[in-house]
Amino acid sequence: MNASLKVQPHHLERSAYLYVRQSSMRQVLENVESTKRQYALRGRATALGWRDEQIVTIDSDQGESGASASWREGFQRLVTDVGMGRAGIVMGLEVSRLARNNADWHRLLEICALADTLILDEDGIYDPASFNDRLLLGLKGTMSEAELHVLKARLRGGILNKVNRGEYRCLLPTGFVYDDLGNVVLDPDSQVRETITYFFETFLRVGSASQTVKVFKKEGLLFPSRMRNAKFLVFQHLTASTALRMLNNPRYAGAYAYGRRHYRKLADGRKVPRKRDRNDWLACIPDAHPGYITWEQYQQNLAVLATNGRGYKVARSSPPREGAALLQGRAICGRCGRYLRLRYATRRGRQEAWYVCDRAHGARGEPCCQSIAGAPIDEAVGALIVASMTPAAVELAWEIRREIEARHDEADRLRLRAIERAKFDADLAQRRFMLVDPGNRLVADTLEQEWNDKLRILADAREQRERSQQQERLILDDAIRDRLIAMTADFKTLWRDPSLANRERKRLLAYIVEDVTLVKLPDEGTTKIHVRFKAGKTETLTAQNPKTSAQQVKTQPEVLELIDKLLDDHTCSQIAQLLNDRGIRPGGCVRPGKSNIRFDALRVSYIAHRNGLRSRRDRLRDRGMLTKPEAAARLGIHEATLTRWVEYGLAKRHAYNDHAFLYEVPDSHPPVKHSSRWDRLTDRAKAAHSERGI
Structure with missing residues (x-):
């Protein structure tokens, strides 16, 4: 058509x-x-x-x-x-x-x-x-x-x-540049190189990206950033995302890598990056150009990051933190094989740690495997570490000192680089101001303001260095020196030093212990601790479990024995006074001046009844003592007469509480007193008994 x-x-x-x-x-x-x-x-x-x-x-x-x-x-x-x-x-x-x-x-x-x-x-x-x-x-x-x-x-x-030849040019991370021949070389700026080197050394020391960021923040160090290979450098605070990006980038290990990510377009046109597995990279050529770390160190850094970020279902050895639990990330449940979780609680003004295995309860509603108090476990493992480390205390002390001094020297060198850069910028701003025509105030005022800003930055950098030097000198000369001397003399004293951070203890433990398996034996009141060292050696310890709340308020056997013995000759109120005077408190704890809870007659009576002790009344009855009516009838006298006999020492009575007594009947009647008053009382008593038919 x-x-x-x-x-x-x-x-x-x-x-x-x-x-x-x-x-x-x-x-x-x-x-x-x-x-x-x-x-x-x-x-x-x-x-x-x-x-x-x-x-x-x-x-x-x-x-x-x-x-x-x-x-x-x-x-x-x-x-x-x-x-x-x-x-x-x-x-x-x-x-x-x-x-x-x-x-x-x-x-x-x-x-x-x-x-x-x-x-x-x-x-x-x-x-x-x-x-x-x-x-x-x-x-x-x-x-x-x-x-x-x-x-x-x-x-x-x-x-x-x-790419397969390693010749395809792509964006380089901060710290690398292309030379005139197109080869990848380290950044010619010495401050950039030294800062990046210090970054990797810090991560190797602390073992965590977030802790590395905190170290840079604490020491007042800035990190370089070069956007898209631009010649202009910016120094800013190090962030966690920057730290992770650098640790995962193989270019810092001198390897040429391409195709680590692939992008997919969504329906709205946005590109979404997705990471490829290392075996799926389009190219990975080790030792293709100079690097800041070795390829082996890069692999080790990735392993540390992977360990830090693992979920709870697999073995995890997280970086040491500030918590009180010494076996953080290394305690294994001896019943189900899972890694124990940590729970902290503040009780009686102090923080207590617990190793808990409750994942089965949260996932499937099953009962918790076990919950173990952390203090006895940590104390037992700490004692084992002290015994293991004592022979090498001197060598370890000097090694730590050398590491601290080298760390401070490197940080001070980076601050000097920052001062040099600030001085160069200030001199450049000064030269620009000197070259302008003084009559051109519009330009001169701007350049003068820029010069003043650069001088202010230079002054701040110098002040920061002086302040940091004073702090580091104080730490090295006083606290660290005393601590090293203490370590040389007695490692046990240093290990138990309250000023020593828990993170440092955990770091030391990580070099010695692989993991610790805990099995709680509730019937025996103990916990079995199986320690597995890095070299393969194992050690089994036993720790006494802390008492439960019920056990803490339960009267101890020795106190019960003492109460049982005192009931022979004392009432409950007298026994309470004796126990309080000896510093014994309810529960059997001897804590003079540390508890407001004291014994009283009611508490002693309850303890005796609860534990099946014979009452004082029964004990007196077993010894043949009678009640007041029984004693008066036995003697053939009136009860009032018996009271008067007790007052005059003619009869004895024994108290079995604060207001009741049992009477000891004498073998024979008391001697007759020749007095008209005594005769009248006796006659009246007999007459009263006759009227009652006694």
């Missing part, structure tokens, strides 16, 4: 859309002939019968790739207008101008077929509703997409060929 015959009157009633696109801004600037050819299609539309005001040109996608339509606003507008029935014909120089993606291309064809819209390219006019035309357009779209793939593969192949 003739192409002009495909254009019908209802097509001419709608607009003609001309879509103009170049794949990149470089093509827009350089391939001007292609742009002219695309705009010349307006003449084709005019020849087919469309008026100039009916021709709509969409050229907002200039510089956009045709690989996808998600980020091309012009193409989306074109599809929308076609779907709304506003377009009679869509014009493009070739299919690749409209789309290089089959999904976008066939979607446009489907919409054009439904809306009865024609498509025009440099070869002719096509009706998507016609099978033959649609088949031809589909083939053109497939060839366009294949062409894009071939172009990319050709360019990619050239890049990968240079």
